[in-house]
Amino acid sequence: MVEFLYTGDYGSPLHEAQETNDASVAGSTASDDDLLQHVYLNSIADYYGIKALAELSKAKLQQASENASTKAALLDAAKEALGRTGDTTLHTMLAEATAKNIRQYLDTDQLAELVGNFGIKILRNIIAAEDTMRSNITHLLFELEVERARHKxxxxxxxxxxxxxxxxxxxxxxxxxxxxxxxRADFNCYIEQRGQAFEPLFVLRCAECRCRH
Structure with missing residues (x-):
């Protein structure tokens, strides 16, 4: 917080330690602990009405959520955010990040703690309906391609x-x-149909000698 007031930015203590030990590794991957740090600072910004810090913490949280190494880290951050900050835009951001990988969270106790068992049942039914819809779409696309090939x-x-x-x-x-x-007969002719019924071939023949023309 003090660092932000002086510099307009803040860093991760863990990353600062990494910079001291190995500069090549520093900053390459956001620590899972950073997610909680950004939530804490967002709660401070929300409480004191510091808009710049609120926006910065959300931007950093967005990046950190994309680099989280475990699925538990994001849900931990979401739980903290719901309990600590009233910034609904932050809640929305975490909800969207969770929704991107909702299937991997369904069997975790953490998600059940956040949305309840009834919420889990709703999500499972939504995903099942989505799977059915995708299967139907895949089947319809296959039938469409078959029909296109037949038409062609x-x-x-x-x-x-x-x-x-x-x-x-x-x-x-x-x-x-x-x-x-x-x-020597007058050239009277007829058209003879050959080949298959669905793909006929036509041949012109002399009506007298049946010579093919």
Whole structure:
């Protein structure tokens, strides 16, 4: 607190000790104890109405919560914050940080102490509903991809059928007689359907000698 009044900032005593022993390690990872320190200083700022200290403590708490090494540390800080400070924005920040990893906190006694057994049941039901929704979405996305592939295949087959018929019609327009030189009949022809029913192929044949064109 005194350090903040003189410098507008405050540091961690633990980190200062680390700086003395190993400068390369100092500041690399926020200590779990820092979470409680920021809560304590926020409670002082809230009590005395020191806005600058309140904002600084929240900023430092935000960073420290992201670097907390154990899941218990964040819940310890949340418990202290609810009991010590009336800064609701700090409460919201801790709630959001907890919510990001809520699954790992569900089986801890600390979370039950914070929200009660009924709150735990509510959270479990919310997570179960979320899991079901995600599973349904995954299934629907899979079905959508299957349907897209089916539709794309149908479009390709339709295009192939149209192209095949157009080729038959073009041949019919261009040819005036059967290409079978031994066929002396008038060039009457028909279109023969071959291939599968879902992907037919069409062939132009002479009606007299059945020569393929």
């Amino acid at each position: 295949g149908a479009e390709a087959r339709s295009a192939q059928i149209v192209e095949n018929i157009n080729n038959c019609m073009k041949t019919l327009e261009e040819r005036k007689e059967c290409r079978n030189q031994s066929c």
